[in-house]
Amino acid sequence: MKVLVTVKEVREVDDEFEIEGTEIPEQYLEYDLNEWDDYAVEEGVQLQEDGVADEVVAATIGPERTEETIRMALAKGADRAVRVWDDALEDVELLDVGAKARILAEVVEEEEPDLVLTGVQAGDDAFGATGVALARKVGYEWAAVVNHLDLDADEGVAHVHRELEGGIDELTDVELPAVLTIQTGINEPRYASLRGIRQAQRKEIAEQSLGDLGLSAADVEGELELTDMYEPETESEATYFEGDAGEQAAQLADLLRDAGVVDA
Amino acid sequence: MILAVAEHRRGELRDVSLELITAGRQLADDVDTALHVAVIGGDVDRFAERLDRDGVDVIHTVDHGEEFNHGVYEQVTVQLVEELDPEYVLTPNSVNGLDFAPAVATKLDLPLVTDAVGLTADDGTLTVNRDMYGSKVETAVGVDADQAVVTIRGGDWAPAEGTADAEVRAFDAEVDESALGSTVTGFEAAAEGDVDISEAEFIVSIGRGIEEEENLPLIEALVEATGATLASSRPIVDNEWLPKNRQVGQSGKVVTPDVYVAIGISGAVQHVAGMKGSDTIVAINTDPNAPIFDIADYGIAGDLFEVVPELIEEFGGEVPDV
Ligand SMILES: Cc1cc2nc3c(=O)[nH]c(=O)nc-3n(C[C@H](O)[C@H](O)[C@H](O)COP(=O)(O)OP(=O)(O)OC[C@H]3O[C@@H](n4cnc5c(N)ncnc54)[C@H](O)[C@@H]3O)c2cc1C
Numbered sequence: 392m393k394v395l396v397t398v399k400e401v402r403e404v405d406d407e408f409e410i411e412g413t414e415i416p417e418q419y420l421e422y423d424l425n426e427w428d429d430y431a432v433e434e435g436v437q438l439q440e441d442g443v444a445d446e447v448v449a450a451t452i453g454p455e456r457t458e459e460t461i462r463m464a465l466a467k468g469a470d471r472a473v474r475v476w477d478d479a480l481e482d483v484e485l486l487d488v489g490a491k492a493r494i495l496a497e498v499v500e501e502e503e504p505d506l507v508l509t510g511v512q513a514g515d516d517a518f519g520a521t522g523v524a525l526a527r528k529v530g531y532e533w534a535a536v537v538n539h540l541d542l543d544a545d546e547g548v549a550h551v552h553r554e555l556e557g558g559i560d561e562l563t564d565v566e567l568p569a570v571l572t573i574q575t576g577i578n579e580p581r582y583a584s585l586r587g588i589r590q591a592q593r594k595e596i597a598e599q600s601l602g603d604l605g606l607s608a609a610d611v612e613g614e615l616e617l618t619d620m621y622e623p624e625t626e627s628e629a630t631y632f633e634g635d636a637g638e639q640a641a642q643l644a645d646l647l648r649d650a651g652v653v654d655a
Numbered sequence: 656m657i658l659a660v661a662e663h664r665r666g667e668l669r670d671v672s673l674e675l676i677t678a679g680r681q682l683a684d685d686v687d688t689a690l691h692v693a694v695i696g697g698d699v700d701r702f703a704e705r706l707d708r709d710g711v712d713v714i715h716t717v718d719h720g721e722e723f724n725h726g727v728y729e730q731v732t733v734q735l736v737e738e739l740d741p742e743y744v745l746t747p748n749s750v751n752g753l754d755f756a757p758a759v760a761t762k763l764d765l766p767l768v769t770d771a772v773g774l775t776a777d778d779g780t781l782t783v784n785r786d787m788y789g790s791k792v793e794t795a796v797g798v799d800a801d802q803a804v805v806t807i808r809g810g811d812w813a814p815a816e817g818t819a820d821a822e823v824r825a826f827d828a829e830v831d832e833s834a835l836g837s838t839v840t841g842f843e844a845a846a847e848g849d850v851d852i853s854e855a856e857f858i859v860s861i862g863r864g865i866e867e868e869e870n871l872p873l874i875e876a877l878v879e880a881t882g883a884t885l886a887s888s889r890p891i892v893d894n895e896w897l898p899k900n901r902q903v904g905q906s907g908k909v910v911t912p913d914v915y916v917a918i919g920i921s922g923a924v925q926h927v928a929g930m931k932g933s934d935t936i937v938a939i940n941t942d943p944n945a946p947i948f949d950i951a952d953y954g955i956a957g958d959l960f961e962v963v964p965e966l967i968e969e970f971g972g973e974v975p976d977v
Contacts, residue, residue: 535754614798615766
């Protein structure tokens with residue numbers, strides 16, 4: 392069976408940053424493999440190690456810079472990768488869920504995987520919806536927020552736990568082919584070994600443009616526009632304890648004693 | 656009209672359903688239209704009674720199945736949208752909401768905006784406020800379309816109150832059972848274990864700022880010296896450094912202690928969902944812009960590895976070597 396894992400390079404904001412218009416300037420940003428996707432990659436690689444999957448393909452939407460991130464997925468064990476990028480995507484400020492799903496759907500239709508693993512959400516824009524939208528687009532079955540997977544390849548069923556609110560799991564049987572959105576904690580993502588990193592250099596990253604996928608700029612424009620970005624309003628006026636660590640600790644200790652929660 | 660799809664689980668309407676009514680009513684007032692609520696599956700008549708709150712005009716009951724099934728919810732919602740032609744469809748931004756709303760939007764080729772914390776409509780343009788970058792910034796997203804699907808964050812709108820006399824209509828949906836590819840076979844609750852942190856009066860909670868499992872004894876020493884109950888954010892539990900029953904948040908426990916001290920926790924929305932009801936919140940974090948400070952009453956913008964040892968000494972504890 393073939394597994395496709397979607398991975399995204401996410402932007403992370405430094406502790407100190409500024410907002411310019413609807414953007415955070417480049418100098419305050421760092422890039423990393425999306426936390427949730429790291430678990431999705433691990434799940435795919437484990438399926439391969441268990442002999443359930445024959446091939447694990449990573450797919451991403453991102454500019455050339457993201458090759459560094461997608462190589463991390465390859466170093467952890469994915470066999471090869473597809474990277475979709477296009478000048479038309481360069482101009483899109485907010486790539487919405489529909490556009491992402493349309494692009495990834497073309498990749499899925501080309502690769503015809505039996506199982507697609509995505510992260511529950513991306514740490515930066517946090518829509519949390521691309522996996523399910525993709526499934527519907529390609530007519531696959533799906534399950535969102537999966538924290539346990541037991542795949543029965545012969546029966547063509549994924550027995551999954553979906554993590555609901557409040558520590559309750561929903562036990563669900565999902566027919567393959569399917570898209571599962573993977574939750575953190577489902578496994579223990581490995582660190583790439585030196586050998587893995589070396590091997591990753593030789594693995595294929597196929598670049599595809601929108602045109603290669605049979606799409607045009609109009610397919611990715613979307614109806615959403617980022618019109619403003621600002622610091623969230625604070626709900627409380629926090630009192631900050633000033634001074635050095637010792638002084639701060641002393642003030643906090645007084646607070647805890649006054650609140651009557653510590654006697655010491 | 657605005658169409659809001661309520662959520663229930665194991666025989667109970669979830670609170671977010673009543674919050675959805677408040678959000679939906681506000682939006683309906685903006686566009687000067689009616690608010691319709693749909694409830695799919697379960698004891699729909701009983702649910703309809705509870706959903707009959709101020710501001711609701713019509714409640715559509717769809718008597719099909721007991722529990723949530725995304726295929727059923729998708730099919731029924733699509734049929735409701737085709738029949739009623741609402742401007743906006745609202746669902747909770749819950750685990751189940753995110754299991755069917757994207758499918759509805761894709762099926763109907765509508766724009767989707769998730770995790771809304773604010774909604775305004777003006778001259779046919781919808782503006783949705785939502786967070787990015789782990790709540791470090793908030794954004795406004797303009798939706799340039801006549802119809803859209805929006806999921807709303809739980810706990811951000813007040814639950815609707817009062818009683819209305821909404822018209823209750825049984826909606827005769829046609830569910831194609833053969834198209835359902837997922838079957839819910841049961842539910843399982845996380846093991847309770849040794850403590851119930853939801854009962855605690857004083858919680859010291861640790862997050863990813865602790866960096867390594869080897870550093871945990873520092874926090875354990877603080878807990879020891881103060882008699883606090885130890886809790887954590889999710890990554891600590893994902894890493895199996897602490898058991899699941901210590902996790903605070905959306906997928907863990909909701910806690911309401913007198914004092915909650917969040918150490919090295921950024922304040923992601925799913926964490927805050929579990930502790931914002933604490934009487935007094937104290938945050939210790941090196942990042943002065945961490946969202947946890949937005950809900951904290953007291954803050955120390957500082958390094959836990961410097962502050963915590965001092966705090967342990969304040970209470971006469973032994974500082975471990977980490
Ligand atoms: C469906 C779903 C459900 C979820 N459920 C939960 C849940 O129930 N509970 C939960 O907690 N999360 C939950 N999450 C995860 C959540 O989104 C966050 O990823 C998580 O809360 C982050 O944990 P954290 O604050 O410990 O880590 P981070 O966000 O990484 O924050 C670490 C913080 O430590 C600070 N720090 C670093 N070093 C130091 C130092 N030396 N001293 C002081 N501070 C320092 C940093 O500035 C940072 O603010 C859920 C996510 C999803 C998608």
